[in-house]
Amino acid sequence: AQSVAQPEDQVNVAEGNPLTVKCTYSVSGNPYLFWYVQYPNRGLQFLLKYITGDNLVKGSYGFEAEFNKSQTSFHLKKPSALVSDSALYFCAVRTYYGNNRLAFGKGNQVVVIP
Amino acid sequence: IAGITQAPTSQILAAGRRMTLRCTQDMRHNAMYWYRQDLGLGLRLIHYSNTAGTTGKGEVPDGYSVSRANTDDFPLTLASAVPSQTPVYFCASSDSDRNTEAFFGQGTRLTVV
Numbered sequence A: 001a002q003s004v005a006q007p008e009d010q011v012n013v014a015e016g017n018p019l020t021v022k023c024t025y026s027v028s029g030n031p032y033l034f035w036y037v038q039y040p041n042r043g044l045q046f047l048l049k050y051i052t053g054d055n056l057v058k059g060s061y062g063f064e065a066e067f068n069k070s071q072t073s074f075h076l077k078k079p080s081a082l083v084s085d086s087a088l089y090f091c092a093v094r095t096y097y098g099n100n101r102l103a104f105g106k107g108n109q110v111v112v113i114p
Numbered sequence B: 001i002a003g004i005t006q007a008p009t010s011q012i013l014a015a016g017r018r019m020t021l022r023c024t025q026d027m028r029h030n031a032m033y034w035y036r037q038d039l040g041l042g043l044r045l046i047h048y049s050n051t052a053g054t055t056g057k058g059e060v061p062d063g064y065s066v067s068r069a070n071t072d073d074f075p076l077t078l079a080s081a082v083p084s085q086t087p088v089y090f091c092a093s094s095d096s097d098r099n100t101e102a103f104f105g106q107g108t109r110l111t112v113v
Helices: none
Strands: A003-005 A010-014 A019-021 A024-026 A032-038 A044-050 A056-058 A064-068 A073-078 A087-094 A102-104 A108-113 B004-007 B010-013 B019-025 B031-038 B042-049 B064-066 B076-078 B088-094 B108-112
Touching (some): A003 A087, A003 A102, A010 A019, A019 A108, A024 A073, A032 A064, A032 A073, A044 A056, A044 A064, A073 A087, A102 B042, B004 B088, B019 B031, B019 B088, B019 B108, B042 B064
Parallel strands (some): A010 A108, B010 B108
Antiparallel strands (some): A003 A024, A019 A073, A064 A073, A087 A102, B004 B019, B019 B076, B031 B042, B031 B088, B064 B076, B088 B108
């Protein structure tokens, strides 16, 4: 079964500094990888995905992520964090072997300090 | 309707009562999912459906049942509500054949008393 690990509970970063949120995954076969963001009392909003092709994918709000197959990682990055980026971030993985189960990590709280 | 809609958005329920959470999507997505979000535990999959007429168990299916009579609707039923069933519930859908991302509803906040 597929699984996702987001090792840090909370990521603190100063406004203007680079932001990185870590994600590693475990699947059988090729992974389909996703990042979502959740603001307080809201549903999840899609940021970006890796399906195939270029390992560096760019998404909404200036975020990007790099797929690294050898390290089974898909870290989310933003070159310059904004206070408005403070939210809960989720990594998710899916593979298709007779089912479409989409597995999420436990999430990382990002706090951008003004 | 545009996207995916959950109802109700919040509910207070007496322990032992039966409750059905509704989820409807208008995107003709084949796959649908129900997740529960508990503080510190992230999102855990309760049940999922690859296509109309089929369902499967996720990580935490006990105490819940689902049905998928058609493409658009994927209701989740709590047979007998217990206080541990008080997370936020999220429904989602995706077009897995086209590898689209999952689209989420706004969530249902359930309080069992």
